[in-house]
Amino acid sequence: MKKSKFTSLLAVIILILLVATGCSSGNSAATTTGTGTSGADKTTSGKLDKVTLQLKWLPQSQFMGYYVAQAKGYYKDAGIDIEILPGGSDIIPEQQVYNGVANIGVTWDSSLMKYQSKGWGLVQVGQIFQKSAMLLVSKASSGINSPKDLKGKKVGSWFGGNEYEIYALLEANGLNKDTDLKMVQQDYTMNQLLKDEIDATSAMTYNEYGLLLESGLKESDLHVLNMNDAGVAMLEDCLFVNSDWIAKNEDLYVRFLKASIKGWAEACANPEAAGKVVFDVDQSVSLAHQVYMAKEVAKLVVPKDFDPAKIGYMDMAAIQQTADLALKYGLLSKPAVISENTFTSKYWTKATAK
Amino acid sequence: MKSKVITILWPLAFGIALILAWQFGLFHKVLDLKPFQLPVPSEIASTLAANLPKALKDCGVTISGALVGMIIGSLMGFMIAAIATFFPKWGYGGMIVVTALNAVPIVALSPIMNLWFSTGMEQKIAVVTVVCMAAMAINGYSGLNNINPYSIDLMHSVAASEWTIFKKLRFPNSLPYIFTASKINIASSIIAAIISEYFAASTSGLGFGIKDNLRKAEMAMGWSYIVVASLAGVILYCVILLVERDALKWHASQK
């Protein structure tokens, strides 16, 4: 009796300690988020402006520009106390930004158009990726050498808005997405392709394609359909904000964009270092994979023949193509409105002005 | 009779008041939401009506997976409980293992089952099976063993075999516990099926519908799926209650 009383007392004490540590760790997480590692602490006196950035996915080199800018203290130099929120399968950046959980979000253009068309007051204010990273990858053995060969195959997508480039690719090649082949939901690993449960899988150049290579397959074992080559590319990672917020915080956003561009430029110039910076934030994947990703992402942000000074540039023709494809393949029910109120490059112009 | 009517009327009135408050924007005002963030009931209803065949088909996929999984899981759980009863010394360890399995979160279970099974349906059934097994094993074990010692003495006095005791005494005694477990499992099987569909290699089912539509800003459609999922759960729960009422006429809880 006495002994069990003692152990239970111990258990209660442990429980209380756990709660206490939980609370304190919560606090410390909040305070350490904005740490700049380099000593660039020459901010003007006065408080930093708090800015929260909502990523579309987990912390990884896909977002290396922001992490580099954070690590090098570029945001701090711009008078910004940045907090970077990781995404996840249940995190929808458009909703987070509209609700005010975050000030600025990263999402794909087509997805943003959808929200805008439903009445959400969001505006696109910068285009980070100039190219589509979406691939359809199959094993060379399955003989899918052109989009037409997808007929009768099982094709994976993540859905939730990620399926429209594939729809466009199919239709451009005279295939019906419902009758000519089977579309299935794929998870966030490449296991279904490796296990031959699907014939072709969606893959991002910078992430999943790398996973396939890391799993032991060689480039020669794989066949790739690239959306850019097929002329059905839709724009991906862009920056957007709530229209009400930007009306009051124009200067703050321009400062943010300027610092971010600086971070991106540095990251793209030295992806190895950028991969390391991201790895220091989150060690869930190997350093090698982060570096691989950083190199691939650099190709999307600064494609061949693209002036690095123009990072974040909004190519209205590419945005229009994204809108047209989204309308044609059913994501949008009416044409996207592309105007100063929905897609505006004026902040980018200010941020890049000498 | 009068009290029965009241039992139904009060919650019904409350529900109608809730829906009206929702419809006429009270929630939107209090929570400062726009209709495109939180669709009103009439919009959900019309969206559901327009997409009824698809919603029902998806509902069928999810519910059939949930039911098959629940039946398999419940049978396995009860078998474990029975084995633990027949071999008390060694069998009880099996119960602890099942309980531990129950502590594995569904979100971790789904991807594991995705590896083991190739189709969405198999994966869903496997997840639901594991989720339902524990509740049935634990409750079944209680029912098979929480027995008045005199009843067992009576059985021994007529030299009944262990099997006879199981058939005539332990099993009937466990029925109320089995129904308790079934009521728990109805809710958890549907939720498990829906969660498993978030990860499944399939584009049908309520879980896929909820997730896909909520991501794509089709809030009304997403809510339609939520409504269908909840309704299906409530209906199945009522079915279990009815079966229980007929099967357990002798039990005090039914009076």
Add this chain to the structure above:
Amino acid sequence: MSVAIGKREQRIVAIVWVIGIIVVWELASFLLKYVIQDPMASAKLPYPHIVAMTFVENWKILLEAGLVTFSRAAIGFALGSSVGILLAVLMSLSKTMERIAFPYLIVSQMIPVLGLAPIIFNIVRDMNVSRIMIAAYITFFPVAVNMLSGLKSVEQEKKDLLFSIASSKFKVYQKLMLPFSMSYLFTGLKIAAPMAVTASILVDMLGSKSGIGVKILYSLYSNSSNIFWASVLTSAFMGIISFYVVVFAERLCLPWQKATPRKEGVRA
């Protein structure tokens, strides 16, 4: 329970079980890899010794993540239980209240709240508050139902005794109803505690930066199956520990409970 075996023997049985499971698992992994020659064997069912090694190598990270999740679970558990107790007391105070609330309590369990995170974020607009609310939502039900069943099980004579000395409603609850329901409450808490851990793991996945759920999620997406399995095992351990924490708390709080406490729970 009619099983009359000694403590020592119990311990031996437990040890045999643990060893047995490890051996069978080891064997199954071997069969999968070399006999069936499944290319995904290491992801489907990795060797337990490899998982154990991963565990040892990463114990610090896992423990840290586990503690974060566990403490969040404790907060969600505390809040959910409080709401559950409050609801039960309200329902026991008024028959009308019970009539209105009880059906909706059951309906609430049919709503797949796990999938509604985006909607809840929309409504609450604060990630931390949303996370706590989701965890509390998942845990309140077994507490409410068991507590209510406890409050309704108080014998009439016990209430008569207090009535006979003209005690106030408040005193009746303070001196009789609440202490009487304690053992029922603990049954509910024992069910809710592992659920709180599961909920907390889930809540980790909603854009959190730390916690065992984050480990599960990230290792899943990055295909590092050893870490994934080690994290899953950690979460299973946490569920079991949370259960026994409540069992210990019950022993501490209810010393009058004899060796045979109530076994069956009322969960639905």
Add this chain to the structure above:
Amino acid sequence: MNAPEIQIKNVSMVYPVNNGQDIVALTDVNLDIQEGEFISLLGPSGCGKTTLLRIIADLNQPTAGSVAIRGQSPRDIRMQRKYGIVFQNPVLYDWRTVRRNICMPMEIMGIPKKERTARINRVLELVGLQDFGDKYPFELSGGMQQRVGIARALALDPEFLFMDEPFSALDEFTREKLNEDLLSIWSKAKKTVIFVTHNIPESVFLSDRVVVLSPHPGRISAIVDINLPRPRENSIRETPEFYEYVTKIRRSFEGV
């Protein structure tokens, strides 16, 4: 004779039943009880004796008639906390030790702590449980538990003591022992006691008057004065007078 302490006038009690055949528990009961009297309500199950006690204690409301206790309603008496009650079961709170069980009503009544301790010590001694104060109910035998229930009622130092078949669940030996103890306690405290029982020797042994009730519908069929000398000890059960009273009351049932 003084004005009766408790006056029961034309009390009837009808329980409505769904099928329309209402159950008549009591019909037109009249009874006067004097101050300091030990009175037993005796009868087979279903005769309404417990119902009558509960009406006097304000735990049930009669459908007709009235009860006056010192000219006040039972509700007033209850609100003034003037009676103590002992139920068929000990009705102990499992989570409280013997002392704290006895203490519980006094806590509610706001009796100061010092006074409570003194009273607990006194009644524990009275019921012979002075060594068991710190035990939990589950550690006591049935007879001991019942004694705690009595001690709890006595600790209130009530002006009336209502007892509803307090010993019916006990074996014969324990019952006789407790009967004797009860009388010795009563002789010291001199409360007005209403004692419900279905045991004829018990009622004869304890009471000044035995009120015999008969069922269907519940009513008073006889009132028997017991003129045995006090103080009474168990040996009185062996006397012919005792036997005579028992026989007389038993006959009164057969006459029904």
